[in-house]
Amino acid sequence: MRPKKVILCVDDNEQDLSVLKFMLTTNGYRVLSATNGDEAIALFGDNQIDLVLSDFAMPQMDGNQLVKKLKLLGSHVPMVLMGDPPKMEGQVHAADALLNKKACSPLELLERVKIMSARKRGPRKGMQRMAPAAELAVAS
Secondary structure: OOOOOEEEEEOOOHHHHHHHHHHHHHOOOEEEEEOOHHHHHHHHHHOOOOEEEEEOOOOOOOHHHHHHHHHHHOOOOOEEEEEOHHHHOOOOOOOOEEEEOOOOOHHHHHHHHHHHHOOOOOOOOOOOOOOOHHHHHHHO
16 A cells, blocks of 8 residues: 655644645645644654645745745755735746635546646666666675
């Protein structure tokens, strides 16, 4: 059985966070939740995260600031900001995707999570792994 993908959900609204956690958990994901940026950074540092879903409008540290900090810790992890497009407009975002929190259906959100959390494991079939020069030097 494949290990469950781990999704870090960050939202200052406990009710929205609970709904998101329930939806993802019932669809086969393992969910870690945080209500602020500091909690999210601590969870991100302590766990293997496959995707980050963050609300844009949060007190103290908004979603974009959080994503920038998390990208410094793990730039390979896909990150999605959810929020109100007029509030997010005019800013450069560090996230890999932006979703309209009010207009995005649960089905659309799940499809986005599925696509963005998919990781290729191991080399592609028919491809041979090339050893780095350092390994070749040690082998000789």
